[in-house]
Amino acid sequence: MKKWAQIVNGMAHWIFTSDAPEAKYPDGVPAFAPNIVLVEITNRNPMPQEGWIYDEANEVFSEPAPPPVTWFAIRAKRDFLLSKTDFSQLPDNQLTPAKVSEWEVYRQALRDLPQTFPDVETIIWPEEPEK
Secondary structure: OEEEEEEEOOEEEEEEEEOOOHHHOOOOOOOOOOOOEEEEOOOOOOOOOOOOEEEOOOOEEEOOOOOOOOHHHHHHHHHHHHHOOHHHHOOOOOOOHHHHHHHHHHHHHHHOHHHHOOOHHHOOOOOOOOO
16 A cells, blocks of 8 residues: 655645555556646655645655744733633632732733733743642
């Protein structure tokens, strides 16, 4: 059984296996439309995944670069973390006054992230207090 990658616009678009007998295909490649590019990946290490970049000239696959971190993503994470701490500011929270204060400091540090760290690559997330 062989493993294949369909290449579209220089990227592994579809990964599939074929257990068809070798004799069925004269050139050893599963039959598809002539414009479809297939690359055998059976013994590649690391095993390419869908979305990986394919360098046809060097016959090499590589992982795509991770998406850049954006302020939108930072704020979304910050807002999520803040929402998880809302309990600490309710009057019936069962926390000592000292613990409530710790949570207030943590929440303020989360809210201040955009002003404290002007570059998304340098952000250091504050430590969540113990409950």
